[in-house]
Amino acid sequence: MIPVQGFQGKIVAVLGLGRSGRAAAVALAAGGAQPVVWDDSAVARDAAHDAGLDLRDLTKPGAFAGVACLIVSPGIPHLYPAPNPVIAAAWDADVPVDNDIGLFFRSFATADWDSFDIQPRVIAVTGSNGKSTTAALIHHILVENGRPAQLAGNIGRGVLDIEPAHDGEVVVLELSSYQTDLARSMTPDVAVFTNLSPDHLDRHAGLGGYFAAKRRLFAEGGPDRAVIGVDEAEGRYIANQLIEGAGDDRVIRVSSGQKLAGQGWSVFARKGFLSEHRKGRQVGSIDLRSIGGLPGAHNHQNACAAYAACRTLGLGPKGIEAAMQSYPGLPHRSQLVGKKDGVTFVNDSKATNVESAAQALQAFPTIRWICGGLQKEGGLGGLLPHLGSVVKAYVIGREAADFARQLSGAEAEVCGTMDVAVARAAADAQPGEVVLLAPAAASFDQYDSFEARGDDFIRQAKVALG
The missing domain is CATH 3.90.190.20 (Mur ligase, C-terminal domain)
Structure with a gap:
């Protein structure tokens, strides 16, 4: 568990008691906060009560008296198609609204890190399609190459339910638009954008709002490195917003199907072959055609993104290729x-x-x-x-x-x-x-x-x- 920092002795409300809400309440208590929780479901409320959590009906007038913050589960709409009444009440009471992703980023680093030889890192992956496979593949590559790693977020465990970081550990997060849209703090070391296609349009009031939610991962704090799929205009826009000029290798462009040119850092796949280019020349390649867990051009894009993210951490092409060969794939995804x-x-x-x-x-x-x-x-x-x-x-x-x-x-x-x-x-x-x-x-x-x-x-x- 990641104990939440910054709320010691304060009352923090939690709305929604699914996986992330329950974990947030427990992590808040572990950090010295006083969580009060609510869910529209009587079954969820009874389970929370049985677990020793303090229930408070957040729908009643005056429910936010003395509350320092409201933590909202990702499935609850906060703006479109209409604000949830509890969230609207928090706005009216001037109570900040956040989610478990925001709590994670404000709480992950601790004083223990001062004694570490290698600082822990966070890789966050978002996009419309392929983000689960990309996140899982990054995690698999890291583990197969002897790097301690945890997988969490929209895949695996909740972000506050993982273990505190060890020396040199990498936490890989898959983040949905529901998660990135509300988090008040997002400061990954490496951020990955796979692609964009229309989805969840009612929740974000159209494609523009959906893209804006994804883009927040790159705008709130800013990653040290960004891996950007540039097969759509939105990816090219993000990449251009982040670079300082030609050859800026803080941004790695990724594509499936087109050769990427220029002096910058790029990873692309064509006809089943992955190529890594830096400063205008090829520095690495992988034949993806024989990798059973990554069939098709869409998975080759995922492979390029995972490869690029792992290269930012210093892993070599041969070690990445060997790990990809043993990648089993995810259930329900090819x-x-x-x-x-x-x-x-x-x-x-x-x-x-x-x-x-x-x-x-x-x-x-x-x-x-x-x-x-x-x-x-x-x-x-x-x-x-x-x-x-x-x-x-x-x-x-x-x-x-x-x-x-x-x-x-x-x-x-x-x-x-x-x-x-x-x-x-x-x-x-x-x-x-x-x-x-x-x-x-x-x-x-x-x-x-x-x-x-x-x-x-x-x-x-x-x-x-x-």
């Missing part, structure tokens, strides 16, 4: 489930939007595609240019018929449920084809989470695999 009679089953349930599904469709040459679910804003038009590898789509979800109608140019069968879709795809599949779950939609019409949807696919695939 996850190899099994093979039978030349047919491969791949679970990419995390492909919950059009852009991530389009990337998955470009990773394999011949696909039996299982898709569908709760459609996101904007429709499926962005997928249509990427259906060339799809032999047939097998559509699930409550909106399956409408989803199938939008897939113009591709054969589509309305299956409704996962068991039907997997059985039909497996029966139709020929040697050399991939049965791919890449839904391009949220899961909540049929499942509690994308993980539950992916687990169902795995169960049905194992039936097909025998």
Whole structure:
């Protein structure tokens, strides 16, 4: 646990008692604060009471009397589509609002660091797609190269639930827009931006607000090094905002599919080969084609970002390459489930939007595609240019018929449920084809989470695999 600093003897309110809220309350108490907690759910309140936490109904008038700060869980809207009433009450009472990410950055460094030979470091990863894989891959590379490391944030453990840093340790954080949007302090040593595509638009009042939330990681305090995916205009904008001129190697540009030129520091992948360039010449390269845990151009972008982040810490190309070879991949993200009679089953349930599904469709040459679910804003038009590898789509979800109608140019069968879709795809599949779950939609019409949807696919695939 990271005891929270700066609130000793003060009352701090915590709104939302999920993983991050509970951890924040415990960490505040460990640092000498007096946390008072609230959640709209009676079940969550009862669990907090049983754990010894002090409940306070933050919805009542006067609830913020004597409160020094309000800590908000990431799932609670603080501005759009409308401010949560408790947050609005905190504003009216002039009570600062923060989240567990802000608490982490103000509390991570301690006086113990004065005795360390190597100062601990924080690498923070954000972006629309690939941030989980990039963060997990960085962590894997560090561990495989003998560097102590912890993985936390939107993946792994909550940021305040990790252990205090050891000499030379690296903490790798995956941060969502919900987390970066509200944190009052963000000072990573290395910040990574993977890419940007439309997502969570209602929460951020459009694409501009969504991008602004991501950009805060690079504007609040400023990292010593920045690894920036420049395949979209937003990434190029961030990179330009950070540099002092040509050749500024504090910024490492990353791309998948285009060669990056210039005198600066860049890492890019083309046709399955990663290349690192500095001052106009190549200084490192990796053949990514044989790395089973990183299939497809989108994962090659993740590999470039992870490679660049690890290079900023002094790791050599050969050590990074060896670690990548043993990277197993993450569940529900281009996850190899099994093979039978030349047919491969791949679970990419995390492909919950059009852009991530389009990337998955470009990773394999011949696909039996299982898709569908709760459609996101904007429709499926962005997928249509990427259906060339799809032999047939097998559509699930409550909106399956409408989803199938939008897939113009591709054969589509309305299956409704996962068991039907997997059985039909497996029966139709020929040697050399991939049965791919890449839904391009949220899961909540049929499942509690994308993980539950992916687990169902795995169960049905194992039936097909025998």
